[in-house]
Amino acid sequence: MKTAKKRLGRALVGLGFCLSAAFLTVRLPPLHGQESVAPPSKVERKNKAPVSRDILRVKLPRPIESRLKNGLTVLILEDKRAPYVTLQLYIGGAGALFEPNNMPGLAHATAAMLSEGTQSRTSVQIAEEIDRLGAGLSAGSSFGSPDTVLSASGLSDNFDDWFGVFVDVLLHPSFPAGELEKLKQRQRAQLREQRSSPGFLTSERFNRAVYGDHPAAHVAATLESIDKLNREALSQWHRARYAPGNAILGIAGDVHAKQLIVNLERRLAGWKQMDVKQTWPRNPAPAKARRVVLVNRPNSVQTTLALGNIAIDRHSPDYMAMVLMNHVIGGGASSRLFLNLREEKGYTYGVYSNFSALRYPGPWRAGGSMRTEVTDGALTEFFNEVRRIRDEKVTSEELEASKRAIIASFALSLEQPARMLGFAITSKQYGLPADYWDLYPAKIAALTAGDVQRVARKYLNPDALQLVAVGDASKIKPALEKYGSVEIFDTNGAPLAAAETP
Amino acid sequence: MSMRSKFPTAWHAALIAVWIGSEWVILPFAIDAAQSKSPPRAVQPARAEPLAQPAQSDPYDIASKQFTLNNGLRVVVAEDHRAPTFSICITYNVGSRDEKPGRTGFAHLFEHMLFQGSENVGKGEHFILVQNNGGSANGTTNSDRTNYFETLPANQLELGIFLEADRMRAPSITQANFDNQRLTVQEERRQSYDNRPYGKTYEAVIGLAYDSFPYKHSTIGSMADLNAASVHDAKEFFRTYYAPNNAVLTLVGDFETDAALNLIRKYFEPIPAQTPPTPPDMTEPDQQGERRKVIEDGFAKTPRLDIVYKIPPGNTPDWYALDIISSVLANGVSSRLYQKFVKEKEIALSVYADASEQRGPALFWYSLMARPNTDLGELEKLLYEEIARLQNEPIAEWEFKKVQMQLRRQRAQRLYSSRSRANSLGHFAVYYNDPELINSIWRKYESVTRADIQKVARAYFKDTQRTVVTTLPKSAAGDER
Numbered sequence: 001m002k003t004a005k006k007r008l009g010r011a012l013v014g015l016g017f018c019l020s021a022a023f024l025t026v027r028l029p030p031l032h033g034q035e036s037v038a039p040p041s042k043v044e045r046k047n048k049a050p051v052s053r054d055i056l057r058v059k060l061p062r063p064i065e066s067r068l069k070n071g072l073t074v075l076i077l078e079d080k081r082a083p084y085v086t087l088q089l090y091i092g093g094a095g096a097l098f099e100p101n102n103m104p105g106l107a108h109a110t111a112a113m114l115s116e117g118t119q120s121r122t123s124v125q126i127a128e129e130i131d132r133l134g135a136g137l138s139a140g141s142s143f144g145s146p147d148t149v150l151s152a153s154g155l156s157d158n159f160d161d162w163f164g165v166f167v168d169v170l171l172h173p174s175f176p177a178g179e180l181e182k183l184k185q186r187q188r189a190q191l192r193e194q195r196s197s198p199g200f201l202t203s204e205r206f207n208r209a210v211y212g213d214h215p216a217a218h219v220a221a222t223l224e225s226i227d228k229l230n231r232e233a234l235s236q237w238h239r240a241r242y243a244p245g246n247a248i249l250g251i252a253g254d255v256h257a258k259q260l261i262v263n264l265e266r267r268l269a270g271w272k273q274m275d276v277k278q279t280w281p282r283n284p285a286p287a288k289a290r291r292v293v294l295v296n297r298p299n300s301v302q303t304t305l306a307l308g309n310i311a312i313d314r315h316s317p318d319y320m321a322m323v324l325m326n327h328v329i330g331g332g333a334s335s336r337l338f339l340n341l342r343e344e345k346g347y348t349y350g351v352y353s354n355f356s357a358l359r360y361p362g363p364w365r366a367g368g369s370m371r372t373e374v375t376d377g378a379l380t381e382f383f384n385e386v387r388r389i390r391d392e393k394v395t396s397e398e399l400e401a402s403k404r405a406i407i408a409s410f411a412l413s414l415e416q417p418a419r420m421l422g423f424a425i426t427s428k429q430y431g432l433p434a435d436y437w438d439l440y441p442a443k444i445a446a447l448t449a450g451d452v453q454r455v456a457r458k459y460l461n462p463d464a465l466q467l468v469a470v471g472d473a474s475k476i477k478p479a480l481e482k483y484g485s486v487e488i489f490d491t492n493g494a495p496l497a498a499a500e501t502p
Numbered sequence: 503m504s505m506r507s508k509f510p511t512a513w514h515a516a517l518i519a520v521w522i523g524s525e526w527v528i529l530p531f532a533i534d535a536a537q538s539k540s541p542p543r544a545v546q547p548a549r550a551e552p553l554a555q556p557a558q559s560d561p562y563d564i565a566s567k568q569f570t571l572n573n574g575l576r577v578v579v580a581e582d583h584r585a586p587t588f589s590i591c592i593t594y595n596v597g598s599r600d601e602k603p604g605r606t607g608f609a610h611l612f613e614h615m616l617f618q619g620s621e622n623v624g625k626g627e628h629f630i631l632v633q634n635n636g637g638s639a640n641g642t643t644n645s646d647r648t649n650y651f652e653t654l655p656a657n658q659l660e661l662g663i664f665l666e667a668d669r670m671r672a673p674s675i676t677q678a679n680f681d682n683q684r685l686t687v688q689e690e691r692r693q694s695y696d697n698r699p700y701g702k703t704y705e706a707v708i709g710l711a712y713d714s715f716p717y718k719h720s721t722i723g724s725m726a727d728l729n730a731a732s733v734h735d736a737k738e739f740f741r742t743y744y745a746p747n748n749a750v751l752t753l754v755g756d757f758e759t760d761a762a763l764n765l766i767r768k769y770f771e772p773i774p775a776q777t778p779p780t781p782p783d784m785t786e787p788d789q790q791g792e793r794r795k796v797i798e799d800g801f802a803k804t805p806r807l808d809i810v811y812k813i814p815p816g817n818t819p820d821w822y823a824l825d826i827i828s829s830v831l832a833n834g835v836s837s838r839l840y841q842k843f844v845k846e847k848e849i850a851l852s853v854y855a856d857a858s859e860q861r862g863p864a865l866f867w868y869s870l871m872a873r874p875n876t877d878l879g880e881l882e883k884l885l886y887e888e889i890a891r892l893q894n895e896p897i898a899e900w901e902f903k904k905v906q907m908q909l910r911r912q913r914a915q916r917l918y919s920s921r922s923r924a925n926s927l928g929h930f931a932v933y934y935n936d937p938e939l940i941n942s943i944w945r946k947y948e949s950v951t952r953a954d955i956q957k958v959a960r961a962y963f964k965d966t967q968r969t970v971v972t973t974l975p976k977s978a979a980g981d982e983r
Contacts, residue, residue: 049622124841369693412653
């Protein structure tokens with residue numbers, strides 16, 4: 001156990017920017033139109049708790065890296081704390097991002113079919129073998145992702161057995177026609193079922209609004225694209241796009257790295273090198289004008305809101321500043337949105353923001369669900385918070401507290417080998433410098449209030465936000481009309497003509 | 503540990519959290535069991551002494567030490583230097599089963615109040631202090647207990663202990679904050695139940711299956727009861743249930759036990775003990791026949807069939823056998839119900855089977871999401887055929903071994919998360935008065951035989967013990983395809 005401690009590079013250091021005692025009291029903007037229900041319940045910092053001023057700074061362990069003869073990049077993080085192994089295989093160029101525009105869902109269906117039959121195993125045999133071994137196996141490609149991702153995990157003492165199944169489904173899928181028909185039937189039923197979820201309906205319209213024609217606009221397959229799926233299309237996708245040279249295999253847990261690399265060279269020898277041309281779609285551009293979209297979900301008792309716009313990609317020089325700015329405004333239960341809309345106003349169970357930054361720019365997005373009656377007030381507060389982070393510099397106390405939160409949270413990731421490996425995989429995927437995560441805390445620490453304000457002004461333009469609301473249109477349409485002309489859709493995704501709108 | 507997450511939606515809302523953020527993960531455990539006892543230990547001499555030193559038999563056992571403070575607070579400490587972090591969890595022996603008629607949802611509403619500040623912590627400051635120091639925190643309530651927990655970097659040990667002690671000692675329960683959290687909890691109810699498909703089903707099932715009040719109502723409670731709750735109720739509830747002698751503190755992670763104990767004693771020992779609360783009456787009359795109900799759901803797109811049977815509390819030999827059954831039926835792609843209903847017959851979109859783990863009379867819960875055009879009568883009949891198969895023949899040897907392997911996997915996984923271990927220790931201590939169950943539970947599963955499985959299937963899956971709730975899409979919603 002002592003060795004584990006040492007290996008994790010534990011060190012207590014006082015950072016130069018550590019806080020003086022205080023966190024500031026957040027000043028809230030004046031309420032627009034006094035809410036009759038708003039109780040005088042105020043967030044308060046007493047600053048009496050015993051806090052260690054130090055930040056437990058941790059050095060993330062670096063995995064052993066190698067490249068197999070077929071071009072596959074392998075990252076191995078030895079971690080003997082539990083008799084367990086997790087692995088993730090990211091196959092670049094095989095993701096939904098590269099699907100033909102009329103075939104959304106092709107990449108995911110291909111991945112899902114890997115475990116439905118191989119040249120030597122039936123669907124049931126694969127399922128039984130994985131479950132008998134106490135292992136887990138999954139594969140998929142999310143919409144907008146350049147990768148297909150295969151994940152597997154299980155006990156270390158039968159790793160060779162479940163890894164064998166993993167290799168088999170990766171290299172020798174047979175895409176049996178009968179199983180494909182069954183998959184298509186399941187997907188059709190899911191397509192219908194997910195339209196009952198306000199979260200799905202919100203994402204469907206939000207992604208369409210921010211991404212436009214970009215493939216990441218899709219959040220689901222369509223009945224038409226499911227109909228088009230066939231053995232040939234799937235096996236072609238697999239044959240032409242699962243290229244080891246574009247892939248990263250990350251393995252974390254109770255393994256012996258050197259032996260494993262030799263083992264991998266042998267077991268993955270059948271995965272032949274090939275060239276895949278990756279034609280990246282044109283980058284999505286931020287919308288220049290505000291757009292207001294309403295999905296009419298009759299009898300909803302809440303409105304589910306999303307608002308945002310395209311911001312940055314992973315290589316943007318503004319990345320760190322966006323991490324910090326997002327943390328301040330919507331990064332959790334101590335963020336401005338949460339404290340304002342929940343803790344002060346009681347509008348919601350929770351509101352948050354996040355942003356997506358991949359190889360292409362993705363949106364910053366804020367949102368949450370609130371009872372129908374306060375839709376108007378909630379929108380006011382979302383826009384107030386957006387304006388406030390643009391118009392006013394964060395105080396030094398709030399700035400330092402947020403930096404500290406981001407830096408100090410690295411310690412918690414040391415509990416989970418899969419999370420530590422995740423950092424390394426990210427570095428590799430985006431070609432980040434080897435010392436990227438070592439320098440990350442210092443880079444966060446160097447940010448200023450001016451940086452936060454600068455990226456807020458650059459990426460959070462209230463006049464260009466794409467605003468999506470899912471709720472009972474007969475009750476919330478007037479509130480939305482304050483922000484622009486409202487486009488209305490039904491829950492099946494069809495636009496409603498003005499005459500049909502409630 | 504019991505197996506969870508076989509069902510893709512959050513309808514199984516027995517456990518609800520104070521907030522759901524990006525960091526919050528619902529832990530894949532569930533344990534609950536019998537005795538409403540777990541009496542506070544007799545007051546110990548001032549000096550805290552270890553009560554038990556468990557024998558180390560397995561390298562993956564979790565070594566813990568138990569203490570009881572002067573005021574009756576039970577403390578379980580598991581020092582472990584695998585990562586430079588620790589988790590603290592306080593599990594209070596109070597859940598929605600302790601509520602009074604007319605005050606459903608109160609235990610959970612009160613849980614929210616403990617994030618509204620205390621003598622030395624301002625409203626909202628709890629999350630601010632935890633997150634700004636790199637940690638994560640939450641609180642959850644279910645029918646049988648309420649817990650609060652933080653995971654923090656190792657150098658913030660005193661902060662974690664202080665935060666839990668300050669709110670156990672002197673929470674600030676004000677009218678303004680109470681009104682604010684009432685609104686928040688009502689939004690939680692809307693988000694998790696009233697605005698989602700099948701949101702009414704859970705309450706319909708427990709309302710029909712149970713006769714006695716403690717488990718007949720949901721933990722989230724009714725809107726009317728939430729509206730009726732008062733600050734006076736909150737103060738009374740705090741005095742009755744939030745005493746140190748009605749709680750267990752568990753601490754797992756990177757610290758020195760002696761130093762941690764000194765801090766625990768410093769902050770918790772001044773909190774006075776209270777008269778122990780009266781345990782609720784958990785007796786449930788025998789069910790005399792099948793119960794059925796059909797409900798309509800304006801948001802659902804496809805019918806769902808929920809069938810429950812009454813089963814014994816957790817940590818009983820029969821419960822372990824029933825939990826293994828749930829795994830054979832619905833855990834993993836190779837499970838019986840998934841293969842039969844989703845793959846072979848293609849009449850269900852998803853299947854779920856679970857032996858709920860409770861301290862009192864529990865339910866074995868089947869839930870089948872139908873495909874479009876599925877004949878619900880046929881679906882139900884096929885499920886009974888599967889149940890009859892369990893009763894008429896032993897499960898296959900490979901199925902039996904599979905479950906043991908899946909348990910081994912869970913056991914290995916749990917070694918990573920200090921929070922998972924802290925919460926489990928608290929759970930076992932409050933439910934069964936036995937934190938050591940964190941290690942011995944695996945042997946309890948291992949001692950189940952295939953004959954036991956057949957026996958419990960016969961004993962509990964009886965027609966007369968059954969409650970059937972069918973949820974149908976309400977076509978009047980107007981947006982059906």
